[in-house]
Amino acid sequence: MDYRQTAQQILQAIGGSENVVSAAHCATRLRLVIVDDKKVDKKTLENADGVKGVFQAQGQLQIILGTGTVNKVYAEFVAQSGTAAVSKDEAKAQGAKKGNWFQRAIKTLGDIFVPIIPAIVASGFLMGIMESLKFMVNNGFLDLNTSSSLFVFADLFSNVAYTFLPILIAYSAAKVFGGNPFLGAVIGMIMLHPSLQNAWTVATEGVHTYQEVFFGLYKVPLVGYQGHVIPVIIAVWLMCFIEKRLHKVVPPMFDLFVTPLVSVFVTGYLTLAAIGPVFTTVENFVINGVQWLIAIPFGIGSFVMGGLYATTVVSGIHHMYTIIDLGQLGAYGLTFWLPLASAANVAQGGAALAVALKTRNKKLKSMALPASLSAFMGITEPAIFGVNLRFFRPFIAGSIGGACGALYASIVGLGATGTGVTGIFGVLLHLHRPVQYLITVGIATGVAFVLSWIFGIKEEEPAAQPDEAVEQAPASAQLAAGQGEDAV
Secondary structure (H helix, E strand, O other): HHHHHHHHHHHHHOHHHEEEEEEEEEEEEEEEEEEOOOOOOOOHHHHHOOOOOOEEEEEEEEEEOOOOOHHHHHHHHHHHHHHHHHHHHHHHHHHHOOOOHHHHHHHHHHHOHHHOOOHHHHHHHHHHHHHHHHHHOOOOOOOOOOOHHHHHHHHHHHOOHHHHHHHHHHHHHHHEEEEEEEEHHHHHHHHHOOOOHHHHHHHHHHHOOEEEEEEOOOOEEEOOOOOHHHHHHHHHHHHHHHHHHHHHHHHHHHHHHHHHHHHHHHHHHHHHHHHHHHHHHHHEEEEHHHHHOOOOOOHHHHHHHHHHHHHHHHHHHHHHHHHHHHHHHHEEEEEEEHHHHHHHHHHHHHHHHHHHHHHHOHHHHHHHHHHHHHOOOOOHHHHHHHHHHHHOOHHHHHHHHHHHHHHHHHHOOOOEEEOOOOOOHHHOOOOOOHHHHHHHHHHHHHHHHHHHHOOOOOOOHHHHOOOOOOOOOOOOHHHHOOOOOOOO
């Protein structure tokens, strides 16, 4: 492969060096911030040598080239265009300025939750394992010493990330909002203070104590915020707002003492007195609304959402779904949204797999096969943007498959013990009902595969280019690249 020629083809297709603000790359993608998106010839760009997919996200034009290739093309691109080379984070920041307020808000949610996903995944997996072990022990399928230190300790810390979730969210949110993350963590601790009644006991015991606020204006329940997300984010945003303003007006010799004290006290009071109660109501309304949609008889609501899920990934609003997952986990102990997402993800993989097996075009085959495997592991970006959306009919087939899988999941009441992982490895979050999960993803994959095979890409379409061998990153590399960046 001629990396210089590929870089030249990309530069020409995007409208020349004067149409590029900056360039960066991650493990698999060339990330460009473009001046005028209308000057980009996307079709020509998709057919450039070595390009395996093109899409726009986070205000950037992202070109999938694959591990081991992207860095070499990037070096040639920067040399030929004279474009400013920036880091991936700097490119994200520049790209974010191009979006509207809603896109920036969604990006902010993604920036908050992506760093804490490993902690959530670890706890979710361990909770699933422990629930499965308890089920097998209680029903005589397994003889296990449940009083051993190994079992007791594993059971003890299996849910720790969810127990102290507000602290994790608060720390991460403070970093995103430009405040002191440790002060953010303190706000999270305030919302979980042991003097507050545990929120998970309210349903069975009612509220124990109310407290007058604002000089007796009204009363609020002294209840903690276990399992809540939106109130934590709003509270930390306020703390960061106050902190940054105080840094500008407080003399340096007093800043170390005055700013943290005022920031924490004012935010803490307003959180318990107003922000917490108000936004808990808002969050409960959202969670209950989603649950109502999923619980519509005969799985109709889940069918619709399963079909639309991939479209929300394309638009970038899927980052907000973490709030739904975490809210449902806090309210019900399970998230009924994750099986829906998993069905939608593997369905796109099934559609791409059909394209890979049916096409005679070597370049398309080399792109579609690894992309489908990546989708089966929960990373749908290569399959959606690199294959299915380019030819559209496979994308529709994947959407229908996702709808059918979500329909089944809703009918059987399938829920996950955690969040952050879909696809094949998502079974670890469904160890209490693994067979139902496998049937769900099997239906989604099967329907999408069959429809994509019958109605998918036709070889005579212009999109099918002359055969040429192209290096393609293995699915495992795509998975590694997707984790913490664009995992869906």
